[in-house]
Amino acid sequence: MEYLMLLAGLAGLFFGGEALVRGSVGIAQRLAMPPLLIGLTVVGFGTSTPELLVSVDAALRGVSDIALGNVVGSNIANILLIVGVSALVWPIRVSGDTLKRDTAVMMAAAIILVPIFAFGMMGRVAGGILFASLVAYLVFAYRQSRNAPLADDGDLPVPARGLWLSLIWVIGGLVALMFGARFMVDGAVTIARTFGVSEAFIGLTVVAVGTSLPELATSLIAALRKQSEIAIGNIVGSNIFNILGILGLTAIIAPIPVASRFLTFDLPIMIAVSLVLTLLLRRQTIGRGIGIVMLVAYAGYVLAAQ
Numbered sequence: 001m002e003y004l005m006l007l008a009g010l011a012g013l014f015f016g017g018e019a020l021v022r023g024s025v026g027i028a029q030r031l032a033m034p035p036l037l038i039g040l041t042v043v044g045f046g047t048s049t050p051e052l053l054v055s056v057d058a059a060l061r062g063v064s065d066i067a068l069g070n071v072v073g074s075n076i077a078n079i080l081l082i083v084g085v086s087a088l089v090w091p092i093r094v095s096g097d098t099l100k101r102d103t104a105v106m107m108a109a110a111i112i113l114v115p116i117f118a119f120g121m122m123g124r125v126a127g128g129i130l131f132a133s134l135v136a137y138l139v140f141a142y143r144q145s146r147n148a149p150l151a152d153d154g155d156l157p158v159p160a161r162g163l164w165l166s167l168i169w170v171i172g173g174l175v176a177l178m179f180g181a182r183f184m185v186d187g188a189v190t191i192a193r194t195f196g197v198s199e200a201f202i203g204l205t206v207v208a209v210g211t212s213l214p215e216l217a218t219s220l221i222a223a224l225r226k227q228s229e230i231a232i233g234n235i236v237g238s239n240i241f242n243i244l245g246i247l248g249l250t251a252i253i254a255p256i257p258v259a260s261r262f263l264t265f266d267l268p269i270m271i272a273v274s275l276v277l278t279l280l281l282r283r284q285t286i287g288r289g290i291g292i293v294m295l296v297a298y299a300g301y302v303l304a305a306q
Contacts, residue, residue, distance in 0.1 A: 006187030006206070012180020013050040014213045016173045020049055023169025030163050048241040050211040053177050055246055058185050058203070059254040066188060067256055068122075069203025071247050072266045074212045075110070075239045076204075079273045080298035082212065082219050086231045087291030089223040094232060094281055101144070102236045103278040105137055109243040110271045117263040127251025134244035184210060197306065200259060204266060204305050212238075232281065239274065269301060 051074055058067040086092060109130075116126045184207060192202040215238045222231035250256060280286050 001190075003187065003191070005183045006191065006210075009180045009182070009184030009187055010210045010213065012176045012183060013054070013211060014180075014217075016050070016176030016178075016180050018173070018214065018217075019169045019176065020173030023166045023171075023173060026166030027163065027170065030166065048238060048246060049177055050180070050214065051242055051246045052249060053180075054184055054207060054211050055250040056253055057182060059250050059256050061185065063185065063189055063199055064256045065198065065200035065259055066185060066203035066207055067250055068247075068258065068262055069200045069266070070207045070211055071242045072262060072270050073204035073208025074215075075242055075270050076266075076273055076301060077209050077212050077298065078215055078235045078239055078242075079277050080294045080301065081209070082216050083232070083235055083277065083286065084291045084294030084298065085216070086219045086223040087286045087294070088288050089220060090226050091288060092223075092232055092286040101141070102233070102240065103274075103281060106236050106239050107271075107274055107278060109133070109240055110267075110274050113243065113247075113267055114263070114271075117258045117267055120258050120260075122247065122251040122256040122258055124252050124255060127248045127253075127255075130244045130248030131252065132248075134241070134248060137240065137244065200261060200266075201305055205302055236277075266305070273297075 051070055055067040055070050058064070058070065083092070112130075112133075116122055119126075188202045188207050189199060191197075191206075192199045215234055218234045219231040222234065247256075280290065
């Protein structure tokens with residue numbers, strides 16, 4: 001039964017996230033929002049909604065290891081698993097200055113978690129600082145990019161047509177996400193207790209990969225279309241949203257106790273793989289060989305995380 005709940009949760013998160021993004025993009029376009037602003041806000045928040053609902057639900061129910069493991073594990077999976085798979089599909093090539101600002105923000109967001117985790121409790125003040133940092137980043141990024149050429153609408157998810165249809169997609173997506181988050185947490189906790197593995201491990205692996213399905217789908221589609229910058233931008237943006245937005249909002253709603261393993265093991269790995277991605281992007285190409293190494297490294301992490 002717990003496996004059916006987990007699968008139902010995965011399906012709800014995937015299809016709910018897709019419906020929410022399509023409906024939101026449709027509404028944003030009807031309101032004449034520029035594609036850049038849609039990408040920074042609507043799509044960014046939309047693809048991160050599964051992580052948000054799962055982490056908030058877990059935190060409210062006192063399963064803090066799943067709430068934290070979901071975010072930290074998603075960031076590790078985004079880099080090692082999703083970038084690795086995307087590089088296998090099509091070698092990732094970016095220009096020298098592309099994403100330099102965003103990778104710096106991603107690194108800063110990861111490092112700021114060190115003193116927060118060392119305190120042993122992520123409270124509402126820390127959550128407020130993280131979320132305020134996200135708002136500041138979005139405002140700065142938008143102002144910096146206003147004079148840049150607008151992105152083609154083809155780079156955005158296909159929107160729902162018509163305002164009322166878009167609203168139905170949004171409402172349906174939110175409902176599917178809420179039920180998906182509940183089933184995901186219920187199934188994950190039951191499996192962890194049945195097999196005697198830690199809730200942190202389940203959060204870092206099964207739940208983290210499950211909530212990263214929207215990012216996986218987006219990056220794979222971009223890789224198949226040979227749009228390397230969209231594939232990488234999706235990952236870097238998601239990692240920033242996960243730390244500043246998801247952890248920030250979750251801590252504001254329900255303060256999160258931080259288990260020592262996150263400070264001594266999982267967070268250092270997240271920081272290390274974030275640094276590796278930053279350095280790889282300076283090489284301008286992430287080929288299939290590096291993609292294979294990333295996938296092997298992710299398998300090694302999953303084994304070590306137990």
